[in-house]
Amino acid sequence: MTQSADKHVLVVDMGSGSAKVALVSQHGRVVASAIEHLHTQMLPGGGVEQDPREWWSAVTAAAKATVAAAAVPAQSILAVKCTGQWSVTVPVDADGTPLHNAISWMDTRGGPYNRRLMNGTLRVAGYDVFKLWRYVKLTGGCPARLGVDGLGHILFLKNERPDVYRRTHKFLEPMDYLNFRFSGRMVASYGTMFPYWLTDNRDPNRIDYDSGLLNLAGLERRQLPDLLPVDAVVGTLRAEVASELGLLPSTRVLAGVCDGPAATVGAGTVADYQGYFYIGTSAWMSCHLPRKKTDVLHMLSTMPAALPGRYSLVAEQGMAGRCLEFLKDNVLFPDTAPGVAELSDPYAVLNQLAQQAPPGCDGLIFTPWINGVLVPADDPYTRSAFFNQSARTTRAHYARAVMEGVAFNLRWLKAPIEKFIGRRFEHLSFIGGGALSEVWCQILADVLGCPIRAVANSRYANGVGAALAAFAALGEIRVEDISGRIQIAREYQPIAANRGIYDAHFREFMELYKRLRPIYRRLNQRGS
Secondary structure, three states, X not given: OOHHHOOEEEEEEXXXXXXXXXXXXXXXXXXXXXXXXXXXXXXXXXXXXXXHHHHHHHXXXXXXXHHHHHOOOHHHEEEEEEEEXXXXXXXXXXXXXXXXXXXXXXXXXXXXXXXXXOOOOOEEOOEEXXXXXXXXXXXXXXXXXXXXXXXXXXXXXXXXXXXXXXXXXXXEOHHHHHHHHHHOOOEEEOOOOHHHOOEEOOOOOOOEEOHHHHHHHOOOHHHOOEEEOOOOEEEEOOHHHHHHHOOOOOXXXXXXXXXXXXXXXXXXXXXXOOOEEEEOOEEEEEOEEOOOOOEOOOXXXXXXXXXXXXXXXXXXXXXXXXXXHHHHHHHHOOOOOOOHHHXXXXXXHXXXXXXXXXXXXXXOEEEOOEOEEOOOOOEOOOOOEEEOOXXXXXXXXXXXXXXXXXXXXXXXXXXXXXXXXXXXXXXXXEEOHHHHOHHHHHHHHHHHOOOEEXXXXXXXXXXXXXXXXXXXXXXXXXXXXXXXXXXXXXEEOOOHHHHHHHHHHHHHHHHHHHHHXXXXXXXXXXXX
């Protein structure tokens, strides 16, 4: 097929820090793209919010720039597909107007209400055993004690913003809010409503809300959007939106997909049990699975995949690349520091610094839990630290230690995942902004002890995955063709000489968690 005959999907990837829009061909090629940065409000008491109106402004600006730069015939753009951050809650009225800022997946204000909901006489890991069994049986998971899921967000609004809760017509995830703005239809997909712990997910082809779970949480079905299959067509573009973007009104709008399942496709890991991990603002490790499964002890579960009839492993670790951003903004390169304004690419400087420090950072260890621990442990109190600093600790040590700390956290996760799926990963694909760092790729190969395959166009892996899933849904390609359309930029092999250092430091990393956990609990549980 010649390039002039290519077909395209316009993909919106609504991340935590930016809205990325890309035009992707059926071959997996990113024809054009644009990015618009987003603001995040950090509020007292664990609040983290964004403005949904800013989302839409950023998305339309990036979409117009992308369509203009691509200069392809409008009729070649078959559909719009939204992916992005999830466990993010937008309460809207009947007209779709937001009644409150979007509550982020980093927001912990719902923690007390989730913990209260899951409390009981006979408990395991902080959960009432009977409620836990019920949630796991139906949903495949359970409400997070940190309160960072959609259920926690709604319970926070119900208890602390009752005026907003009463006026809410629907609670929407980012992809579903954007789909409403594109199409005028207020619906969700099987996957996007997963983090609300209100759906029966036992059959991936027939998912709906469970009345018993709604009653248990004290929530009303009328405030939740109707559900569509992951490969469904929501509708077509509203005429005014099509005109603004330079698209045809007949352009289809497809059901949204969370970034994790989209990334599982975009990493090229389409077959069951093929593993990959992501490092962007957050980090996770995942693969496709043929059936619903849960490991309560390690907080592992499955959710509806981007491909119909499949499941995707859920193992979200929380902050990762955000730790490097935190180091950049608050320690090494704050805006007010001399010379910072002249840095054209602070992350390139961080990579150069990390390369200057030796493996193991002369004993400096960083723990990346700046917002608590998610998986493989549910711990809302433990926090982040640099351990074993000395007079010889340099900026280079700090930069590399953050990268190594995120790698240690993924290694902590890798073992229970391999047990969960019943096999070891022979290699892992790597996507997200972190995959652009050669030094981080090598650290991860050394720490995880297996070849690491950095995916080409790794920043757009979520979008490419969503686009290829869209093409499959539209019947333009076969699912089995997808892996061959994902290119690997480079494979990194573990360096044997570094393994002993990292094995020893990983043991200390885990010992730090074990020994410091009671101190963090005493410091941080007051008022929780």
